[in-house]
Amino acid sequence: MRLDNLFVLILSTLIISGCGGGSSEGKNNSENNTGSNSPSSDNVTGSPSNGDAENPSPSSLSGNIVFAIEGLMEKSTEISQYTSINVNSKLPAFHGRDTKTTNITIPSPTIILHNNSRYLKDWHCYQTDGLTVQRKNKHLILEGIFSEYRYDNKINACSNERLETYSFHNAVFDNSLIFNTAASIKVKDQSGIEKQLPTYQFIATAYAEQSKIHFGNAWERMQRSKIHSAAAEAGASIFVLDHSSGDINLDVSKLSNPTITDFTSLDKKQILSGSIWGMPGQGKADERWCGIINIPHDTSSDNIKYQSVIATNCARSSQRYCDAHGSLFLGGNYPPVAPVAWDENTASNAQLNSNEQYRLDQQGHFITNSSAQNVFVTPSNTAIVPIFGYSEPRNDGKINNAGKTSWVGHEGHCQNVMNQRYTRLGVGHRTSKEAPSKVSYWTQDFN
Numbered sequence: 001m002r003l004d005n006l007f008v009l010i011l012s013t014l015i016i017s018g019c020g021g022g023s024s025e026g027k028n029n030s031e032n033n034t035g036s037n038s039p040s041s042d043n044v045t046g047s048p049s050n051g052d053a054e055n056p057s058p059s060s061l062s063g064n065i066v067f068a069i070e071g072l073m074e075k076s077t078e079i080s081q082y083t084s085i086n087v088n089s090k091l092p093a094f095h096g097r098d099t100k101t102t103n104i105t106i107p108s109p110t111i112i113l114h115n116n117s118r119y120l121k122d123w124h125c126y127q128t129d130g131l132t133v134q135r136k137n138k139h140l141i142l143e144g145i146f147s148e149y150r151y152d153n154k155i156n157a158c159s160n161e162r163l164e165t166y167s168f169h170n171a172v173f174d175n176s177l178i179f180n181t182a183a184s185i186k187v188k189d190q191s192g193i194e195k196q197l198p199t200y201q202f203i204a205t206a207y208a209e210q211s212k213i214h215f216g217n218a219w220e221r222m223q224r225s226k227i228h229s230a231a232a233e234a235g236a237s238i239f240v241l242d243h244s245s246g247d248i249n250l251d252v253s254k255l256s257n258p259t260i261t262d263f264t265s266l267d268k269k270q271i272l273s274g275s276i277w278g279m280p281g282q283g284k285a286d287e288r289w290c291g292i293i294n295i296p297h298d299t300s301s302d303n304i305k306y307q308s309v310i311a312t313n314c315a316r317s318s319q320r321y322c323d324a325h326g327s328l329f330l331g332g333n334y335p336p337v338a339p340v341a342w343d344e345n346t347a348s349n350a351q352l353n354s355n356e357q358y359r360l361d362q363q364g365h366f367i368t369n370s371s372a373q374n375v376f377v378t379p380s381n382t383a384i385v386p387i388f389g390y391s392e393p394r395n396d397g398k399i400n401n402a403g404k405t406s407w408v409g410h411e412g413h414c415q416n417v418m419n420q421r422y423t424r425l426g427v428g429h430r431t432s433k434e435a436p437s438k439v440s441y442w443t444q445d446f447n
Contacts, residue, residue, distance in 0.1 A: 064089060064205050065148070065166065066140060066173055068114070068124070073102045073133040084113040091206060091246040092175035094138045101134040101141075109149040109158035125149040125158035131168075138175045142168035164189055176241040176248075177202040200236035204228070207239060207248045214297035214381050216389015218403035219311070226259045226291050233257075250293045260291045263306070271306055274313060274341035280423040284336040285317035297382050299429075299439040305342050307383040308427040308444070313339040315388055315408040315417050321398040325412030333399070334418035340425045343447065346370055347426025350445040354428030357441040361433060370426075370445035372416040374407040377442070379435035383427055386442045387417075407444060422446040 070093075071085035106128045114122040131144035147165040149158045164187055171184040179185060179199050188194040204227070211220040227250070231238050234254040241248055252262050270276045277286030292310050296303040316337050324331030349369040356366035363377035376386040391403040402408035408417050416422075424447045432440035 064177065064202055064209070065146065066142075066177060066202055067093070068112075068126070069104070069131075069133055069142065069146060070094070070096075070135065070140060071114070072104050072106075072112070072126070072128075073099065073135070076102050076104070079104070079106055079110065079112070082111055082113060084116045087114040089206075089209070091177070091241055091248070092138070092243050093177060094135055094140050094173070094175050096135055098137065099133075099135045101132050104128050104131045104133060104144075109147075111151060111158060120151070120153055123151045123153075125151045140173040142171045142173070144168055162190065167194075173202065176239070177206055178236045178239070198231070198235070200231055200239055203236070203239045203241070203248065204231055207250075210248055214384075215295070216385040216403055216406070217391060218393050218401065218406065218409070219384055219389035221393065222290060222314075222388075222401050223260075223293070227293070229259050230255055252293070258291075260293045261288055263292050263294045263296070266292070268306065271309055272342040274309060274339035274423075278339055280341045281338050283338055285313045285339040287314075287317045289317050289339070290314040295382075295384070299381065304383045304427060304429060304439070305347075308387065308425065309340070309342050311384040311387040311389075311408075312417060312425055312444075315402060316340065318401070320400040320402070320408070320414065320418065321394075322400070322414035322418060323411035325415070329412045329415045331411070334415065337418060337420040338423070340423055340446070343424035343426050345426070346424050346445045346447045347428065350426045350428035350443040352428070353443040353445075354430050354441045357443070358430040358433075370447050371422065372419065372446040374413040374416055374444040375442065376407065377440055379432040379438035379440045380442070381438060383429070383439075383442070387427075387444065416444075416446055419446065 067087045067089045068085065071087045072079060074096075075083060075085055106126055109125040109127045112124050112126050114124065117123075125148060127147045127149065129145040129147075131142070131146055134141045145165060145167050148163045150161040150163055152159040167186045167188075169184045170181070172180045174180065179202070182199055183196050185197045185201070186194050187197055207227070208220050208224065211223065230250070230252065233256070234251075237254060238251055239248055240251050250260065250262070252258050252260055266276060274280045277288055278284070289310055295307060295310060316339060319333055319335050321333050322329070322331060349367075350373070352367040352369065353365065353373065353375065357363060357375065357377060360366070363375055365373055365375055376390075378386060378390065380386060380390075386406060388402045388406050388408050390406040391409075393401050394404045394409065400409050400414070404410070407413040426445050428441075428443040428445075429439045430441040432438045434440075
């Protein structure tokens, strides 16, 4: 037996024991945290009944508060403990009928449910002071003070921990969530520091939520500082709402020193060959791979190729910590390495395993014809989610900005992604059985 074939056999045996990113039973359902819209009374008692035992992160208001305020406006005087409000976060916003100016009176922190949901992320504690709202000509006009406090699941009550307070001074939002006058909104954070918000603040929040849906929490977090830097330079005009689809794209044409690069401006052959910046097998991947924006987020075959190369080369552009897995996958910091290129033969190998995962409806390394292989069974909008974006990054002080249970963040698979010997990759996939609008049964092979 040739030595390189023996190495492949040993490597395959080791990575079979560490199927990537999912549960130990071989299947990971990323839909568990999407919420529930099952009918229930507004006067619900008791705490959320799902298995999510942890409190939401207290770092900031989740989602976009203007949608919550609009939902409270529709309830008007009916607001009380455990009130459920309709929170419609679709863009363009404010499609409802025009209203009169409405007073929203919540004198003390009160538990408010979004869309009758039983999930903790949709349970909030709101308080208002002199807050008035009006919807007019597809605009929302706000005056007064709106605050959120942390909901404490352990005692099923609002805590004394104030998350943020917004002060509105004749703030007028258009249906893309851009407000018309600078200094019309101030926010006070947990430490009591108050600052004025830029006019693009809320469409930027909506863009971040959209990015999480398409590419995963870790990808959005990784790009966040780049997007904020670009927005600080170009202002609200950087965010362009597609009124037909509701998608928000970024316009980089006004940036003098771009920290982000528009996917549409790049040569697609160079993306697939890994040669936009540098060459496979030479030097190290350029960090600009991480700043590519307006990446297509449908699951066509070509776009999955682009997503796969971009996410993998972004990962290979910076040092990251990989946990140990077996005797050949040592834990430690892995330095940046050269970019990789898409390879059809490697992709064909990966597809064989994805087909078998689909047939068995199970996660696993069933067919391994390449030098290394990562697998994942989870419904996703893009290939970036299993590669880089799935879940939040680790927070134990060891540096790895990818999702902890994505391939780049998971032991064994992280080492595969960061292996300097590999110059080619391919990704296999099949339509998800549990979410037919998404793709699942992912396999990533390297050579």
